[in-house]
Amino acid sequence: MTNRILVIAQHDGERLDAATAKTVACARLIEGEVDVAVFGANAGGIADAAAKLAGVSRVLRIEREENAAPLAAVLAPQIARLAENYTHVLAPSSTFGKDVLPRAAALAGAPQVSDIQRVINARSFERPIYAGNVLTSVRVPEGVKVFGTVRLASFQAVAAEGSASIESVSLDAALPSHTRFVKLESAKSERPDLQGAKIVVSGGRGVGSKENFDIIFRFADKLGAAVGASRAAVDAGFVPNDMQVGQTGKIIAPDLYIACGISGAIQHVTGIKDAGTIVAINKDPDAPIFEIADIGLVGDLFAILPELEAAIDAAKSS
Ligand SMILES: Cc1cc2nc3c(=O)[nH]c(=O)nc-3n(C[C@H](O)[C@H](O)[C@H](O)COP(=O)(O)OP(=O)(O)OC[C@H]3O[C@@H](n4cnc5c(N)ncnc54)[C@H](O)[C@@H]3O)c2cc1C
Numbered sequence: 001m002t003n004r005i006l007v008i009a010q011h012d013g014e015r016l017d018a019a020t021a022k023t024v025a026c027a028r029l030i031e032g033e034v035d036v037a038v039f040g041a042n043a044g045g046i047a048d049a050a051a052k053l054a055g056v057s058r059v060l061r062i063e064r065e066e067n068a069a070p071l072a073a074v075l076a077p078q079i080a081r082l083a084e085n086y087t088h089v090l091a092p093s094s095t096f097g098k099d100v101l102p103r104a105a106a107l108a109g110a111p112q113v114s115d116i117q118r119v120i121n122a123r124s125f126e127r128p129i130y131a132g133n134v135l136t137s138v139r140v141p142e143g144v145k146v147f148g149t150v151r152l153a154s155f156q157a158v159a160a161e162g163s164a165s166i167e168s169v170s171l172d173a174a175l176p177s178h179t180r181f182v183k184l185e186s187a188k189s190e191r192p193d194l195q196g197a198k199i200v201v202s203g204g205r206g207v208g209s210k211e212n213f214d215i216i217f218r219f220a221d222k223l224g225a226a227v228g229a230s231r232a233a234v235d236a237g238f239v240p241n242d243m244q245v246g247q248t249g250k251i252i253a254p255d256l257y258i259a260c261g262i263s264g265a266i267q268h269v270t271g272i273k274d275a276g277t278i279v280a281i282n283k284d285p286d287a288p289i290f291e292i293a294d295i296g297l298v299g300d301l302f303a304i305l306p307e308l309e310a311a312i313d314a315a316k317s318s
Contacts, residue, residue, distance in 0.1 A: 003032025003122050006060075006082060008075075008091040008100065009050050013040060013068065016049040018196050019092035021157035026150040027090050028055040028158065029119035035060060036164070037082055039075055041068035047166050056164040063168065066175055072100040073179035080107035081173040083145060088122075093149035093251075094195070105147035112147045113138050117154035127151070131247045132270035152195065153253035153274040187240060194243065197226035200254045200275075202245055203238065204230035204268075206261020206282065206301060210238045216260060219305050222312055228252070230262045246271035260301045264289025281305070 005027045010017040020036065027034045035058045036050040047061045060082070066074050079100065083089045089104065091097035093115050105112040117135075118126035124139045125148060140146045194200060201223065203216040213233075220227045228245040229238065245252055247267040253274035260281045262268060269292055272278060280293035281301045290296040297304050 003030055003088060004086045005030055005032050005034045005088040005090060006086040007034060007036045007056075008079060008089065008097070009036050009038045009046065010070075010092050010094060010096045011038070011040065011043075011046045013042075014045070016046045017092075017094075018157055019094050019097075019152055020050060021053050021160070022152045022155040023090050023092045023097075023150045024053050024056060025155040025158045026116060026119060027088070030088060030122045032087065032122070033057045035086075037062060037079070039063075039067040039070070039078065041065055043067075049160070051164040051166050052160040052162050053164070054158040054160070054162045056162050059164050059166045060169045061166055062171060064170075069181035069184070070096055070100070071179055071181055072103050073176045075100050076103035076107055077173040077175060078171050079104035081171050082169075083108045083110075083147075086145070088146040088148070090116075090148050090150055093151050097149045101147055101149050105145075108145060108147070110145040110147050111140070112149070113140060114149050115151045116148045117151040122146075128270070131266045132273055133266065151251065153251050187242065191220065192224070192226045194226045194228055194245070194250055195252055197252075197254050199223050199225035199256045199258075200228050200245070200252060201225045201258045201260065202228035202230065202262060203233055203260050204262030205232035205236060206263075207233060207238060208261075212302075213238045215302065215305050219258075219260075219309060222309055225256075225258075226254075230265075230268050259289055259293070260305065262289055263287050264292065 007023050007027050010019045037060045038047045039062045047059045050059045091101040102112050113125050115127045116125045126137050201220040229243045234241045234244045247270045251271050255276040257272050257275035258279045278293045279295045280289040281297045285298045
């Protein structure tokens with residue numbers, strides 16, 4: 001049987017998220033036809049962007065008022081209905097995908113393969129377990145639909161060079177009456193998004209306080225970087241929890257990761273394993289972070305960061 005793979009697009013109502021292009025990259029490794037489903041209220045521009053993703057055959061535009069916000073309870077019945085025509089349904093392993101896909105899989109009576117980091121074949125996938133310390137392969141039996149979330153740090157986004165057809169689809173799926181969108185409150189930031197940034201500067205418990213975290217923000221701004229944090233920094237209230245990097249936070253793969261006052265616990269390190277270059281600043285020379293760092297600076301972050309800032313300024317003005 002030919003594989004038919006459906007990718008659920010992630011977007012913010014205006015722009016297609018890069019997570020979709022990475023999920024399509026994973027989908028293409030499962031040989032078959034790849035379609036992208038765009039749920040929204042007014043999703044024309046997003047569907048156009050999805051149609052440009054290399055390797056996509058069709059974009060399905062599913063527009064209705066209720067789809068304006070990405071509510072799992074509302075999207076899941078529609079995804080389960082669409083899934084009837086597909087062998088595989090994939091979504092990014094992001095907050096969005098982790099929210100919606102298990103629910104859709106349950107409605108479709110299928111299991112879910114979480115955090116796919118490699119496609120072994122159309123039914124077997126590799127995924128990390130134990131905070132990335134063990135890789136396991138998971139096989140979905142013949143005849144069972146494959147629902148999978150895709151680990152974004154493991155796939156390179158496909159290029160925007162395709163020209164898929166776009167079809168408007170109306171689904172007759174019963175939507176729940178118990179869940180409705182009230183409002184979205186989110187932190188507005190001029191800084192790059194943590195999951196898409198090329199450079200990330202993170203602070204840990206060693207930063208000491210919410211006020212002290214300014215030194216991390218200032219340094220990040222100098223580099224045009226996103227800001228992350230360890231769980232200890234989040235739990236201590238230095239920064240909000242959407243900045244947490246690691247096993248129970250965000251899994252990221254920037255070109256450059258700078259960890260300041262972070263010890264390097266396995267749950268943190270699992271979130272940065274795919275980073276290009278890791279720089280660690282820590283006053284303890286035996287901190288485990290130095291075992292995985294490409295560049296280690298032993299010393300007080302409050303002395304080292306201003307020195308680095310001055311060096312960057314000097315380099316910029318020369
Ligand atoms: C189920 C589970 C899930 C978890 N998920 C996550 C996760 O997603 N992300 C995560 O980060 N953690 C996670 N953790 C927590 C993790 O185990 C660690 O407790 C946490 O990462 C420690 O954070 P930290 O490195 O900031 O703090 P610490 O381990 O306390 O380290 C602070 C470091 O700062 C250094 N330091 C102190 N002052 C300075 C200074 N002035 N200059 C330079 N260095 C200084 C110290 O030498 C020390 O190495 C999880 C734990 C569990 C059990």
